[in-house]
Amino acid sequence: MIDNKKVLFSGMQATGNLTLGNYLGALKNWVKLSDEYECFYSVVDMHSITVRQDPADFRQKAKNLLALYIAAGLDPQKNCIYYQSHVSGHAELAWILNCFTYMGELNRMTQFKDKSAKHADNINAGLFTYPVLMAADILLYQTDVVPVGIDQLQHLELTRDIAQRFNSIYGDVFTIPEPFIGKTGAKIMSLQDPLKKMSKSDENPNASIYLTDDRDTIIRKFKRAVTDSEAVIKHREEQPGVSNLIEIYSACTGKTFEEVEKEFDGKGYGDFKLAVGETVADILSPLQARHSDILKDKAYLDGIVKENAEKAQYFSNKTLRKVQKKVGFNEKIR
Numbered sequence: 053m054i055d056n057k058k059v060l061f062s063g064m065q066a067t068g069n070l071t072l073g074n075y076l077g078a079l080k081n082w083v084k085l086s087d088e089y090e091c092f093y094s095v096v097d098m099h100s101i102t103v104r105q106d107p108a109d110f111r112q113k114a115k116n117l118l119a120l121y122i123a124a125g126l127d128p129q130k131n132c133i134y135y136q137s138h139v140s141g142h143a144e145l146a147w148i149l150n151c152f153t154y155m156g157e158l159n160r161m162t163q164f165k166d167k168s169a170k171h172a173d174n175i176n177a178g179l180f181t182y183p184v185l186m187a188a189d190i191l192l193y194q195t196d197v198v199p200v201g202i203d204q205l206q207h208l209e210l211t212r213d214i215a216q217r218f219n220s221i222y223g224d225v226f227t228i229p230e231p232f233i234g235k236t237g238a239k240i241m242s243l244q245d246p247l248k249k250m251s252k253s254d255e256n257p258n259a260s261i262y263l264t265d266d267r268d269t270i271i272r273k274f275k276r277a278v279t280d281s282e283a284v285i286k287h288r289e290e291q292p293g294v295s296n297l298i299e300i301y302s303a304c305t306g307k308t309f310e311e312v313e314k315e316f317d318g319k320g321y322g323d324f325k326l327a328v329g330e331t332v333a334d335i336l337s338p339l340q341a342r343h344s345d346i347l348k349d350k351a352y353l354d355g356i357v358k359e360n361a362e363k364a365q366y367f368s369n370k371t372l373r374k375v376q377k378k379v380g381f382n383e384k385i386r
């Protein structure tokens with residue numbers, strides 16, 4: 053608890069082009085949660101170097117992501133928006149937690165298996181202990197809730213296990229975090245293969261709407277979206293493509309699936325796709341404008357980065373000191 057509010061932590065990586073899925077599935081929900089919780093939203097740049105990055109490109113992408121958090125509506129005075137690498141406690145706690153995590157547990161992580169298959173020439177130790185750094189991110193702030201995608205649930209489960217293990221040895225040190233899975237927009241699917249999640253690493257550019265796509269591109273991609281030959285606009289399992297479009301439209305407008313079905317009752321797919329495309333474009337254009345304004349204002353952005361890193365450092369230090377003491381490190385003379 054901070055100021056009587058529960059603590060929320062989440063993070064995103066700055067690799068690849070961000071998609072509409074990242075926005076509707078994560079960022080938009082983060083904004084909704086920011087009144088109720090004391091929020092820490094990190095650009096988890098330390099996680100990203102488990103895969104090789106081009107330094108200049110990576111630096112810019114991380115900055116773009118941090119600015120996007122703000123452009124999406126997260127007030128950086130109320131929410132702690134910072135680069136993970138600016139707060140030393142993440143690495144320090146991760147080391148300690150490494151000593152409370154078993155090889156067998158890490159070996160079971162499906163993301164590790166997937167990523168090792170994908171980067172067979174660089175299966176480094178960081179890739180293996182990636183979930184421990186994630187546990188450190190979360191536990192450092194005594195986090196109560198963690199909004200995550202379904203693909204990260206296994207990591208969160210491990211975080212809870214590590215925290216409980218530590219607590220059972222040393223007493224109540226860590227808050228045990230709960231996952232928070234958003235109801236709408238939880239899973240935006242590919243426009244080309246609606247059985248696959250919309251992904252920033254998809255090879256087919258028509259499969260994803262990138263947050264940087266212009267209006268014409270967005271509308272064109274929606275026009276090409278894969279549907280079916282049922283010729284009815286219904287949210288149901290047999291129609292994954294149409295259902296995905298309904299979900300996107302619903303997440304953008306706040307209308308329920310039933311309301312969307314009613315609105316387009318008797319209309320053709322062409323009209324429906326155009327309406328979804330226009331709605332998405334209407335949301336993304338102002339977001340893009342805000343984003344570029346923020347990036348242009350270097351003094352403003354630098355100020356936010358500095359203040360929030362200090363704030364994160366302050367809160368994370370409290371937990372870190374406690375943990376260091378519990379494991380038996382001698383106290384630093386200050």
Ligand code: TRP
Nearest residue numbers: 061062063064065096186189198
């Ligand atoms: N591993 C997460 C992902 O790839 C990102 C992440 C890192 C994260 N640390 C976190 C998410 C802590 C939530 C909480 O999506």
